[in-house]
Amino acid sequence: MIYKLxxxxxxxxxxxxxxxxxxxxxxxxxxxHLSAADQLVETARRHFTGATGLTLLTVDPARLGDRLRWEPSRGGERFPHLYGPLPVAAVVEARALPADVPAGDAVAELIG
Structure with missing residues (x-):
């Protein structure tokens, strides 16, 4: 699975x-912009520190076809990028993050 915050x-x-x-x-x-499980906590900490009212989407990459590409990004690491809209049908789970927990910590708890 891949993720979108x-x-x-x-x-x-x-x-x-x-x-x-x-x-x-x-x-x-x-x-x-999407993230693999091992990239998600750092993404949350870098881009969502202090943010509230967030939802974490779990996306099935098999439902995205060839519009999904793994490309170099932060530090040369390959990230999933979707060229075109993300169909709601590709989202297998959506979980609201608690407002009183930093985004990185909340994400770490949700994905275990």
Whole structure:
């Protein structure tokens, strides 16, 4: 599985639309940023410190087809990038992060 961390309001909008077109950063970069399990805690700590109202999506990469590419990013490490919208049907689980726990710690607890 791969993961997407985003504001809950954006997940609510995506569910209503049937797809996630990406966050502002995703749209700016031209792809949807995703993380593997071993990358997720660092992603949360780097990009979501102090943020509240977040949801963690668990995404089945087999449902994304060839629009999913593993490309070098932070420190040369390969990250999953999705070129095109993320269909809600590819999300197998969505979990709200507790507001009173730092995002990195909350993510670490959720993915075990």
């Amino acid at each position: 985003l504001p809950t309001t954006e997940w609510d909008d995506a569910r209503a639309a049937g797809r996630l077109n990406g966050t502002a950063v995703d749209r700016q970069d031209g792809f949807i």
